[in-house]
Amino acid sequence: MEIWIEKWRPKNFEDIIGQEAIVRRVKAMVEQKSIPHLLFTGPAGSGKTSLSLVIAKQLYGNSWRENFLELNASDDRGIDVVRNTIKDFARTKSIGDVPFKIIYLDECDSLTKEAQQALRRTMENYAAVTRFVLSCNYSSKIIDPIQSRCTIFRFRGIEKEGVFEYMDKIAKQEELKISKEAKEILYENSNGDLRRLLNILQSCASISNKIDDKLIYDVVASVHPKEIRKIIECAIKGDFLKSKNMLLDIMLKNGLSGLDIIKQIQKEVLELEIDEKDKLKLIEKCGEIEFRMVEGSDEFIQLQALLAGFYLK
């Protein structure tokens, strides 16, 4: 079975969801076969790698593989390996009628300042025969001399409308029935990251083609908010034992860590209909306990302390 993030990789500009302004400008560059160095920055799963692949396919047609090199800047064999690979690739002429090749360098923000200086020199040395497309999550981590050599495009997480349009498209092709409630949860859970969305959808689809809220919570290994809500309500009322037992039960059944649970509890606290002052108190408690857990304190003891602290007299 094929992985969906590959199967569903955009094949042309029209397949790219959102990022309209970016797509329009890049398309014009491709049509004129005139491409500067590019810097793509923005959150994961927003289409940076996908767009660069579309550029290559549109520009070079069938010989795109010969003219496009994808590298990861954070390659743990070091930037020297990356530079040698670039050198070898750039040494031979491009195939076809476009006078340059493209090097796509992912995760540039993981490079040290020194490595970025080296990259900048490499970019200059091969400027006549290559174009660089650099990709990163945070442009602030890229040194100015590189930024000033590139045209910068800022990608955004995909907005709700785009995510829904995307879900409908996938559902139709893959013959899935996604309930309305499930769509909302998927949207919230993917947080504008279409890679994450596809992965959740594929995991769900391997179990059933009817996707509802329960299936999604099973797949993303989080608990249905209703259950978390019950635990919190018990704790607030002072039924400590019951809330503690429910919590342990849920954690063990779903294989969740203390940190997984505390994130969900905090989220549900925000939704509670209680006095604002009380709510603030509970939120503060969550923060305190989360900190202790991160510091390495026993998570079961900390979660019980949390529930005890939730009692509102």
Ligand SMILES: Nc1ncnc2c1ncn2[C@@H]1O[C@H](COP(=O)(O)OP(=O)(O)OP(=O)(O)O)[C@@H](O)[C@H]1O
């Ligand atoms: N804007 C988009 N339109 C359509 N599909 C998308 C879009 N963004 C992401 N996807 C889907 O998600 C998968 C991953 O996207 P992509 O590799 O382009 O993300 P990225 O922005 O490069 O993320 P990262 O920062 O993690 O490298 C793609 O294969 C595609 O299926």
Ligand SMILES: [Mg+2]
């Ligand atoms: Mg990428």
